[in-house]
Amino acid sequence: MCLPALLDKLSESQAILRSPMSTTPFKPIPNNEKVDLARFRVKDPVEWLVDDVVSWMLDVAKRHGIPFEEMNMHRFANLTGQQMITMTEQNFIERDPIWGPLIYNELRKNLSEDTSVIDEIMKKYNTDEETVAGTSIGPSTSFDIPKTHLGAAAPSPIVPQFQSLTQTLNQTLNQTLNHSIQLNSNLSQNLQQTLNHSLATSLAAGLSSGIFCSLFYNTRRLLDSKLTVIERRSIVDSKTRKNREGKARKRSQHTKGNKLWEFIRDALKDPITCPSIVRWEDPIEGVFRIVESEKLARLWGERKNNTKMTYEKLSRAMRTYYEKQILVPVPKTGLYPKKLVYKFGPGAHGWDNIKEELL
DNA sequence: CGATGCTTTCCTGGTT
DNA sequence: CAACCAGGAAAGCATC
Numbered sequence: 001m002c003l004p005a006l007l008d009k010l011s012e013s014q015a016i017l018r019s020p021m022s023t024t025p026f027k028p029i030p031n032n033e034k035v036d037l038a039r040f041r042v043k044d045p046v047e048w049l050v051d052d053v054v055s056w057m058l059d060v061a062k063r064h065g066i067p068f069e070e071m072n073m074h075r076f077a078n079l080t081g082q083q084m085i086t087m088t089e090q091n092f093i094e095r096d097p098i099w100g101p102l103i104y105n106e107l108r109k110n111l112s113e114d115t116s117v118i119d120e121i122m123k124k125y126n127t128d129e130e131t132v133a134g135t136s137i138g139p140s141t142s143f144d145i146p147k148t149h150l151g152a153a154a155p156s157p158i159v160p161q162f163q164s165l166t167q168t169l170n171q172t173l174n175q176t177l178n179h180s181i182q183l184n185s186n187l188s189q190n191l192q193q194t195l196n197h198s199l200a201t202s203l204a205a206g207l208s209s210g211i212f213c214s215l216f217y218n219t220r221r222l223l224d225s226k227l228t229v230i231e232r233r234s235i236v237d238s239k240t241r242k243n244r245e246g247k248a249r250k251r252s253q254h255t256k257g258n259k260l261w262e263f264i265r266d267a268l269k270d271p272i273t274c275p276s277i278v279r280w281e282d283p284i285e286g287v288f289r290i291v292e293s294e295k296l297a298r299l300w301g302e303r304k305n306n307t308k309m310t311y312e313k314l315s316r317a318m319r320t321y322y323e324k325q326i327l328v329p330v331p332k333t334g335l336y337p338k339k340l341v342y343k344f345g346p347g348a349h350g351w352d353n354i355k356e357e358l359l
Numbered sequence: 360c361g362a363t364g365c366t367t368t369c370c371t372g373g374t375t
Numbered sequence: 376c377a378a379c380c381a382g383g384a385a386a387g388c389a390t391c
Contacts, residue, residue: 258389259365293379306367311379317366319381338375339379 040081045110047271048081060106072096076103260317261326263303264288264296265344265351273299281336286344286351293340318342 040052040059048056054077061071075095076084084107092100267273268280268288277295281287290296293311301309321327328345330336344351 304366309367313367313369315380316368316382320366322381 045081045085045107048084050078050080053077053079053081053084056110057103060103064102066099066102071099071103258303260300260314261321261344261348262350263300265348267296267299268351281341283352285331286348287330287336288342288344289337290340290342321345321347 040048040056045056054073057071057073057076060066072095079087087104089101089104092104094100096103264278267278273296274280275291277292277299278288278290281289290311293315297309297311297314300314301307318327322329324347325345326347328343330341330343
């Protein structure tokens with residue numbers, strides 16, 4: 001995230017507000033530092049990052065002829081779309097007494113039908129979170145999950161599928177979290193299994209991706225709030241791995257994070273490249289597909305400053321990962337396309353978001 | 360400066 | 376037939 005860069009943009013935005021939004025996409029390099037002021041247009045509000053929120057607000061200001069400096073932009077500049085969706089009109093007014101209602105209404109306009117359900121859930125989530133915020137965050141052995149979080153709530157318009165899902169998730173979470181108190185070393189794995197379970201269940205229930213994103217996001221926040229410092233430390237300690245002889249592992253080489261599989265993993269997280277160039281086929285299993293092979297090769301070449309990179313060469317490098325189990329063969333189940341599909345293996349890490357955030 | 364790890368390049372042959 | 380896959384061999388390059 002590069003808020004300073006955004007604020008720099010804001011200071012230049014007299015010009016931005018006068019001229020039409022640029023429709024020229026930025027060079028699709030993952031993790032680049034540029035701020036695409038039009039990117040929010042191609043995303044659902046629920047997917048907006050902090051940059052997107054600010055871009056959107058600039059757009060609102062422009063459309064309504066509001067001098068952007070009159071908006072309390074800084075009061076919104078640390079919010080993601082997901083967080084913004086959870087806010088009430090009053091929350092908007094608190095942040096900007098003058099333009100709050102307008103910004104609130106503009107956001108409502110952006111939300112699709114699906115998000116009315118998300119909204120309902122998130123409102124409930126917020127209520128609970130305020131309660132949680134008032135309690136001690138210190139070490140605790142209680143992992144009680146607020147009932148209203150996960151479905152056993154007062155009557156609501158939430159669809160039956162969702163209620164069923166959230167009940168399942170509630171049970172699984174409680175089981176896993178309580179079990180993890182005794183088995184700290186397995187905490188990370190358990191959490192991951194829990195989330196995988198929730199994902200599998202939601203997919204099985206045929207829920208829309210919007211609802212799933214909301215659920216997944218809530219679950220992550222919930223788990224985060226429940227993890228104690230001690231537990232986090234135990235996870236970090238477990239990262240200090242040793243080899244089979246018990247000796248400390250040699251410090252890894254090529255620490256620049258410039259490995260091909262990391263580049264692809266990061267491309268799968270970047271809305272600039274995913275799903276247009278690479279996309280998940282099955283995020284639970286780590287199965288992904290290369291959509292635009294030559295474009296991906298070009299991007300990889302740019303990253304390595306090698307204009308001669310081709311997909312043939314990139315794929316050869318990919319195949320060397322089978323030995324190290326960074327990639328593993330894609331199951332021939334017929335579920336996936338036969339070409340351009342790969343699967344992350346135990347040697348790869350960080351492709352699972354929850355794992356990434358916890359470690 | 361050598362060892363090491365990670366590609367990169369080239370290649371042959373097979374599959375879709 | 377083009378595009379992709381599999382993997383051997385060797386070279387290149389950055390880092391330790």
